Amino acid sequence: MQYRTLGKTGLSVSLVGMGGIPIQKIDEARAEQVVSAAIQAGINFFDSARGYTDSEAKLGRVFGSYHAPGKLVIATKSAAKTKSEILKDVEVSLKNLRVKTIDLYQLHNVKDEATLDAVMAPGGAVEGLREAQTKGWIRHIGITGHVPEILVKAVKTGAFATVQFPFSAVEQEAAKMLLPLAAELGLGVIVMKPLAGGALSNSDLALRFLFEHPVTTVIPGMASVEEVAQNSSLGERALPLTPKEREVLEQQVQSLGKTFCRRCEYCLPCPQNVNIPMVFLLDGYYTRYGLQSWAEERYRAMERKAKDCAECGLCEERCPYNLPIRSMLKEASSRFDRE
Ligand code: SF4
Ligand code: SF4
Structure with missing residues (x-):
């Protein structure tokens, strides 16, 4: 070390x-x-x-x-x-x-x-x-x-x-x-x-x-x-890093963009008990890492889902990254809450 x-x-x-x-x-x-x-x-x-x-x-x-x-x-x-x-x-x-x-x-x-x-x-x-x-x-x-x-x-x-x-x-x-x-x-x-x-x-x-x-x-x-x-x-x-490794990392950075959750948990607690960072984590696995069924299975086990968001906006006031949490939850919900 x-x-x-x-x-x-x-x-x-x-x-x-x-x-x-x-x-x-x-x-x-x-x-x-x-x-x-x-x-x-x-x-x-x-x-x-x-x-x-x-x-x-x-x-x-x-x-x-x-x-x-x-x-x-x-x-x-x-x-x-x-x-x-x-x-x-x-x-x-x-x-x-x-x-x-x-x-x-x-x-x-x-x-x-x-x-x-x-x-x-x-x-x-x-x-x-x-x-x-x-x-x-x-x-x-x-x-x-x-x-x-x-x-x-x-x-x-x-x-x-x-x-x-x-x-x-x-x-x-x-x-x-x-x-x-x-x-x-x-x-x-x-x-x-x-x-x-x-x-x-x-x-x-x-x-x-x-x-x-x-x-x-x-x-x-x-x-x-x-x-x-x-x-x-x-x-x-x-x-x-080798030039090739730097390229791989750069590609990953590009695919993430700016609007992603860092799981700092400052947005919690949500009055509707939505585990916001967990939804975003699973959504990231679903959309970025090709682990759809893995993410769906874990999402199903969550007690409160993205669709339970009442859009009070409290979480957005607390998020240090100013993420549009409500619209991000809606997007995640369109993938996970289909049935
Ligand atoms: S906007 Fe939705 S997710 Fe955010 S605190 Fe309110 S109910 Fe919870
Ligand atoms: S405060 Fe923002 S970045 Fe932190 S966990 Fe919540 S949504 Fe993610």
């Missing part, structure tokens, strides 16, 4: 880190196997969030019995906006992760000016994280988000040591703005959604494309030992 320095934190982190979303979906025993396999494979950067249900606790089961202090770099995050709320969240994270200090605590999804103003204000979350630093609960403060303009404004305040944003072959806007700025400010760069939420099917090409950029760590979510083996081996050699 190759390692890079996480900006001014000085921490050495694996080029492939582990995103903490998918382990929510597997049971504790399997999560333990996956996390242990990741450590064995040289992955030392783990990223979770207070908002990822039991993800911190599942990681903590392994961290709590891992006796090599200083080897792992543990990151998590909270969407709390005030000092008191975030201090409470840090305490919960410490208990869940079963560590005395969290290496990196990030503000989770700072998505607009109002949120940025709130977290930076006196009595805001940044003040809380500074206090947590003084108490020795956390080492460094970072920020995550999907809206590049807001992240640019945030990192220019100098309050953050790292920045985390989505970057993939299909989503390069944020990187264009943030990579040069991160280099200038000495920030660690953590790449989320490297497979564009599963829209890019070939992790080999998708990750190696990212390694060619000045990023510190790329954190695909992993829910199986096989995925850990596959992704970590890519971080060992970090081979540049």
